[in-house]
Amino acid sequence: MLYFIVSSSPFPKNMPRHIVCLTFDFDTQSGFIARGMTSPTALSRGEFGLTGARRILALLKSRRLRSTWFIPGFTIESHPGACTAVIEEGHEVAHHSWAHVPPASQTRAEEEADLVRANAAIERLSGRKARGYRSPSWDLSDSTIDLLLAHGFLYDSSLMGADYWPYPARRGDRAELGKPFIPGQETALIEMPISWSLDDFPHFEFVRTTSAVLPGLQSARAVMQNWLDEFHYMKKTVDWGVLTYTMHPYVIGRGYRMLAFEDLLDKLTAEDAVFMTMEDAAREAQEHMGKGEAC
Numbered sequence: 001m002l003y004f005i006v007s008s009s010p011f012p013k014n015m016p017r018h019i020v021c022l023t024f025d026f027d028t029q030s031g032f033i034a035r036g037m038t039s040p041t042a043l044s045r046g047e048f049g050l051t052g053a054r055r056i057l058a059l060l061k062s063r064r065l066r067s068t069w070f071i072p073g074f075t076i077e078s079h080p081g082a083c084t085a086v087i088e089e090g091h092e093v094a095h096h097s098w099a100h101v102p103p104a105s106q107t108r109a110e111e112e113a114d115l116v117r118a119n120a121a122i123e124r125l126s127g128r129k130a131r132g133y134r135s136p137s138w139d140l141s142d143s144t145i146d147l148l149l150a151h152g153f154l155y156d157s158s159l160m161g162a163d164y165w166p167y168p169a170r171r172g173d174r175a176e177l178g179k180p181f182i183p184g185q186e187t188a189l190i191e192m193p194i195s196w197s198l199d200d201f202p203h204f205e206f207v208r209t210t211s212a213v214l215p216g217l218q219s220a221r222a223v224m225q226n227w228l229d230e231f232h233y234m235k236k237t238v239d240w241g242v243l244t245y246t247m248h249p250y251v252i253g254r255g256y257r258m259l260a261f262e263d264l265l266d267k268l269t270a271e272d273a274v275f276m277t278m279e280d281a282a283r284e285a286q287e288h289m290g291k292g293e294a295c
C-alpha cells in the first residue's frame with residue numbers, strides 16, 4: 001500500500017487535489033462473443049453501446065470533461081465511426097484487448113498476439129499506440145505485466161490492491177496453498193486500481209446463464225450515491241488521490257442511468273473534483289513516486 005506525503009508534493013501544501021478518472025470500456029458485442037453468446041438478442045445488448053456512447057460523448061462535451069475509453073480492437077474494426085468520434089472529442093483511447101478474452105485464459109503467445117493486434121488497431125485509429133491497458137474481465141495472467149512493459153505501456157488498470165493511490169505493478173507474486181504470500185518485484189508499470197464496486201456492470205446488468213443469475217437492475221440513484229460517497233471518503237482521508245469509475249456505454253447509457261450519472265458529475269464538479277484522463281493521472285502519480293513520496 002502507498003501513502004503520499006503531501007508536504008513534498010509538486011502541488012502546494014494546503015491545496016488538496018482529488019482526481020477523478022471517468023473510464024468507459026467500449027466493448028459493444030465483443031464481451032458477448034467472447035462468452036459464446038452470439039444469438040441476435042445477446043448481440044443487440046452490445047450494439048446498444050453505440051447509442052450509449054453517443055449519449056456519453058454529448059454529456060462529456062456539455063461539461064467539457066475528458067475521459068479514457070478502453071476500446072477492444074473488435075470495436076475499432078467493427079464500428080470505426082463510433083471510435084473516431086471518441087478521438088475527435090479529445091478523449092484518451094486505451095487498450096482493452098482485441099477479442100475481449102481474459103488473459104488468464106490464454107497462453108502467453110495468444111495473449112501477446114492479441115495485444116499486438118489490438119495495439120495496431122489503436123495506432124491506426126488514433127495515430128499512436130496505447131499508453132494504458134485494462135484487461136477484459138479484470139483477470140491478468142502471470143505474463144501480463146511483463147508483456148505490458150515489453151510493449152511500452154505506462155499503466156495498467158486491472159488490479160484492486162488499493163483504492164486512491166496508484167502503485168507499482170509487481171511481477172512474480174508467489175501464492176501457494178499452505179504457504180505465506182511472497183510479493184514479487186515492483187516494476188515501472190503504474191497500477192491505476194479499480195474495483196467491482198465502482199463498475200456499473202455488476203450493479204445494473206441482468207445476466208442469466210444455465211448455472212447462475214446475476215440480478216443487477218439496482219437503483220441508479222443509489223449506486224451513484226455510493227460512488228459519490230467514495231469520493232467523499234477520498235477527500236476525507238487523503239490530500240492527493242485518484243478515484244476511478246468504470247462504465248460501459250451499453251450499461252450506463254440507459255436513460256435513467258444517464259440522468260443519475262449526469263447528477264453525479266455535477267455533484268463531483270461542485271466538490272472540486274479534478275477530472276483527468278487516466279494517462280494524465282498516471283503521469284501525475286509517476287511524479288509523486290519519482291520524488292519518493294510513496295512508502
Ligand SMILES: [Zn+2]
Nearest residue numbers: 025027136137
Ligand atoms: Zn470489457
